[in-house]
Amino acid sequence: MPQKPSIPKGTRDFSPAEVTKRNYIINTIKKHFELFGFQPIETPSFENSETLLGKYGEEGDRLIFKILNSGDFISKVDDVTYSSKNSASLAPKISDKALRYDLTVPFARYVVMHQNEIEFPFKRYQIQPVWRADRPQKGRFREFYQCDADVVGANALLQEVEFIQLYDAVFTDLGLNGTTIKINNRKILSGIAEVIGARHLLVDFTVALDKLDKIGVExxxxEMLERGISEQAITRAAPLFSMSGTASEQLDQLKDLLTGSEVGMQGVAELQEIISTVEDVGLASAHLQLDVTLARGLNYYTGAIFEVAAPEGVAMGSIGGGGRYDDLTGIFGLKDVSGVGISFGLDRIYLVLEELGLFPDDLDIALDVLCLNFGQKERIAALKLVSSLRKFGLRVDLYPTDTKVQKQFKYADKRGVPYVILLGEKELAEGNFVAKNMKTGNQASYALDNPSQFVQKMT
Known part of the structure; x- marks a missing residue:
């Protein structure tokens, strides 16, 4: 007996209705990417391991899916390495490629490889799947799409302001009013690590801090203690855990905390400029909120960082995030190229729109018209009519066989088709066709040689 098929954990099949809804989100995001002047690129689904490893921190490296070398890969492993059963030493010998973890590092690689073809500042967007060996849970999958926009080659803080506006425009268009765009600056976190005496443990500090909203202060x-940060240093950082008030008030508190840290004060100044400019230009529906505990655990961020929270009352993790990375391309040999970018979490946005009932009702309609099939003689005329209606931009199909009319009507009803066309022997002889409104039951006749009258009726 054949084994029942299955799919890997953390992956999904998508029905036509689900794909339609996902495409609705993607098309909305893509529209605004292009309105803001971003250009599309695509990169391979897998990269050389050396391109990805070491770019996401220790935790990120563990989540990268590695691809086994083709052929008899194990024969090339020496006996000592093989018998050690040490995955860290074995992996490089049996795998030199990996599925991409995100779109940002491949983008940095793309910029370096195509630097002579690119006009800087270069604004690109990319909508492709990525893979992470994460523990599957609600809103978190092992295969998922990222929708990224980045600018490289310009270090003006105007770019950060533009990305905040882009988030606001997309979520407003999707009907997600009331999203919160959280902002912080990695320079502030670097400054805090410096003033508490944990400068050498910055990565450990930010990785632990990034979990504050998930696991709580204690x-x-x-975790900070386990990562080697002293109790005295944690006590010095305590004001960070309970900072409150307006953005201006929190920035004032940060100035007091960061006295003596040049990089920390620079981060405060950058946030002041960004927040002030956003307040001047205004946002349509989103709220900009300073969150001094926002860390985003990826190592490559160097300046402003963003994270977007769904409207209040929706139990969901972040639905977007990003930040500035002033020297990401430096890891591939191209120095002093600043960059900043954001990402939209397609799968989580889908779940939020579904929960709030924000998908348009007409998304479920995949076919505007179904033409019934009455037999060989009528079928030729029906095909000509279907072709004519498609030229008007209508989604039209002809039922493939001349089975019972009742069965064809039942098919149209299950597909949710708004109109059904009847073109039988009588209609053919009279040179017309009958269009039936499946919702009201009303029907009318139209000339076969002038289907535009029917099209006008529909629109």
Whole structure:
């Protein structure tokens, strides 16, 4: 007996209705990417391991899917390495490629390889799947799409302001009013690590801090201790865990905390400029909020960082995030190329729109008209009519066989088709066709040689 098929954990099949809804989100995001002047690129689904490893921190490296070398890969492993059963030493010998973890590092590689073809500043967008060996849970999958926009070659803080506006425009268009765009600056976190005496443990500090909203203050403190950050340093950082008030008031508190840290004060100044400019230009529906505990655990961020939270009342993690990375291309040999970018979490946005009932009702309609099939003689005329209606931009199909009319009507009803066309022997002899409104039951006749009258009726 054949084994029942299955799919890997953290992956999904998508029905036609689900794909239609996903495309609705993608097309909305893509529209605004292009309105803001971004150009599309695509990169391979897998990269050389050396391109990806070491770019996302220790935790990120563990989540990268590695691809086994083709052929008899194990024969090339020496006995000592093989018998050691050490995955860290074995992996490079049996795998030199990996599925991409995100779109940002491949983009940096793309910029370096195509630097002589690119006009800087270069604004690109990319909508492709990525893979992470994460533990599957609600809103988190092992295969998922990212929708990224980045600018490289310009270090003006105007870019950060533009990305905040882009988030606002997309989520407003999707009907997600009331999203919160959280902002912080990695220079502030670097400054805090410096003033508390944990400068050498910046990565450990930010990785632990990034979990604050998930595990709470006490567990974050425990993790910091486990990562080697002293109790005295954690006590010095304590004001960070409970900072409150307006953005201006929090920035004033940060100035006091960061006295003596040049990089920290620079981060405060950058945030002041960004927040002030956004307040001047205004946002349509989103709220900009300073969150001094926002860390985003990826190592390559160097300046402003963003994270977008769904409207209040929706239990969902971040639906977008990003930040500035002033020297990401430097890891591939191209120095001093600043960059900043954001990403939209397609799958989580889908779940939020579904929960709030924000998908347009007409998305479920995949076919505007179904032409019934009455037999060989009528079929030729029906095909000609179908072709004519498609030229008007209508989504039209002809039922493939001349089975019972009742069965064809039932098919149209299950597909949710608004109109059904009847073109039988009688209609053919009279030179017309009958269009039936499946919702009201009303029907009318139209001339076969002038289907535009029917099209006008529909629109």
């Amino acid at each position: 567990q974050v403190k425990t």
